[in-house]
Amino acid sequence: MxxxxxxxxxxxxxxxxxxxxSVVIDVLRASSTIVTALKNGAKEIVPVATVEFAVKVSGGMFGGQTLLGGERNTKKIEGFALGNSPLEYEEKVVNGKSIVFYTTNGTKALTKARFSENLFVCSFLNLNAVAKHLVSLNNNVEIICAGxxxxFSLEDTVCAGKLAAEIISMNPEVELNDSLYAALALNEKYGQVLLKMLKQSEHGKLLIENGFDEDINYCAQLNVFDVVPYYTNGVLKLMK
Amino acid sequence: MxxxxxxxxxxxxxxxxxxxxSVVIDVLRASSTIVTALKNGAKEIVPVATVEFAVKVSGGMFGGQTLLGGERNTKKIEGFALGNSPLEYEEKVVNGKSIVFYTTNGTKALTKARFSENLFVCSFLNLNAVAKHLVSLNNNVEIICAGxxxxFSLEDTVCAGKLAAEIISMNPEVELNDSLYAALALNEKYGQVLLKMLKQSEHGKLLIENGFDEDINYCAQLNVFDVVPYYTNGVLKLMK
Structure with a gap:
């Protein structure tokens, strides 16, 4: 592996x-929000690479049970029902809904990786669940930091390093390369102080400036959800 | 800063x-070779982005005192006088010569950054000299890992982290960002074991497979040359 x-x-x-x-990581905040929305009963997330496409998709498809969600420059997009704060994606809001989702980095990374045979979403919230699933597949894995x-973004790379460390703890035969040495070193340095690391990261500082402190506390939680979002036919769902 | x-x-x-x-770093081996060639009296290095352009340039320009140097997939290019091993660039070979230089990553990075107002070349060999010069300029700096x-390449990033650490030791006012946190953490982890790190890096392993062990020993030397190559009008020369 x-x-x-x-x-x-x-x-x-x-x-x-x-x-x-492949696994896409966008800790602040797209992958944390995707994990939360699906955990809270959203039927599916439709990641899109442009706002225009989000509006087009939401109009006619998915039987009208759609919500538009996402952000541009950390802020909710005009006309969208939801921003990119995971705290907005409560069960009463998202249960049963198809969510068309655009974010500056995370959904772009997902659509870029769409030709992957297997494509998953990881955040600190569901890291262990993703690690276990990847070990069970035993394929080579591309871990994509949305950045x-x-x-470069520090928080995505620390999360990549922690995911790799978790996988290696279950499968010590993993071959190391330059990118892994780096991600593992960053997890060694910052993996035990996630909240502090998120607050000192560039994106964390920007979120705090924009009043999203609570999102940072939320996204710093490790292994609180045992779910694995995967991409199939253009939408993200939870592995059964 | x-x-x-x-x-x-x-x-x-x-x-x-x-x-x-900007500063370009390609530890294995382009920036180490450039530093060595100029230190050993080469008149200038002409970094080029394609082999075709190297051949074209070498034919008619620079008064005939030119040598073609460089590599493709670690090996010397057919018809070139020199490869990309810094050990080839001895004084008796390069003194007074213009060297048209193509490498897979390093010279591409240099030509990409050619619109920089100031553009320097750093390796472990001349790291302290570059750090001192950058501190004296007191400009913001883009440190470009050739990769x-x-x-990603581990050795270039460790070198970037060591360069940053050296600059910060002289100017503690440097503002930190995500990329610096990462590069500094990698220097903390690997900066005291440069030779070991080079040998475990992907590029290091490839060089060893191809018989270039001595190059790795050479490139692991820290601060042995007090020279700063800079880019001006398409060529690299030493700062006086």
Whole structure:
């Protein structure tokens, strides 16, 4: 079993992922929000790469039981029912709904990796569940950090490192490469102080400036949900 | 003073560098070779982004005192006088010569960053000299890891982290960001065991497979040359 970490989705093109097993991580906040929405009963999440496509999809498809969700520059998009705060995605709001979801980095990474044979979503919230599932598949894995506007993001890489460490603890035969050495080192340094790390990260600071402190506390929780979102035919659902 | 580390040149486009102060790092081996060649009296290095352009440039320019150097997939290119091993660039070979230089990652990173207002080359060999010069300029700095085929490379990032740590030791006012937290953490983890780190890196292993063990020993030397290569009008020279 080999693991590889991509520190930004831009380092590979779409066809790179063809036939692969991939995991997308966008801790602040898309992958945390996707995990939360599905855990709280959303029927599915439809990740889209542009706002225009979100509006188009939400109009006619999925039987009208749709909600538009997401953000641009951390803020809710005009006309959207929901932003990108996981705390908005309560059971009473999302239960049974199809959620068309656009975010600046996370849903772009997901749509980029859409040719993967297996595509999963990981956050700190469901890290152990994803690790266990990946070990059971025993495929090579591409761990994709959504990053920020193509640039590196600390929190996604620490999460990638923690996911890798968890997988290695269950399967010590994993082959190491440069990206893993780096992600594992960052997990060693920051993996026991997740909340502090999130607060000192660039994205964390921006969220705090915009009043989303509670989201950071929420996204720093480790292994609180035993769920694995996976991508199938254009939508994200939970593994049974 | 702000520092930013790019873990691959692909995360930014060419115009991103316009007006900036940038440093290119390709420890194995382009930046180590450039530093060595200039230290040993080469008149200049002409970094080029394609082999075809290297051949074209070498034919008619620079008064005939040119040598073609570089590699493709770690090996010397057919018809080139020199490969990409710094040990080949001895004084008796390079003194007074213009060297047209192509490598898979390093010279591509250099040509990508060519719109920088100030553009320097750093390796472990000349790290302290580059750090001192950057502190004296007191500009914001983009530290560009050449990486490998757009992907992350451990040795370039450890070098970036060590360069950043050196700058911060001279100027504690440097603002930290996500990329710096990561590069500094990797320097903490690997910065005292450079040779071991180089040998365990993907590129290091490939070089060892191809018989370049001595290059790795050479490139692991820290602060042995007090030189700063800079880019001006298409060529690299030493700062006086």
């Amino acid at each position: 080999k693991l590889n970490v991509l520190f930004s989705p831009i380092v590979a093109d779409e066809l790179y992922f063809t036939g692969k097993t 920020r506007n193509n640039f | 702000k520092l930013n580390v790019l873990f691959s040149p692909i995360v930014a486009d060419e115009l991103y560098f316009t007006g900036k102060t 490998r085929n757009n992907f």
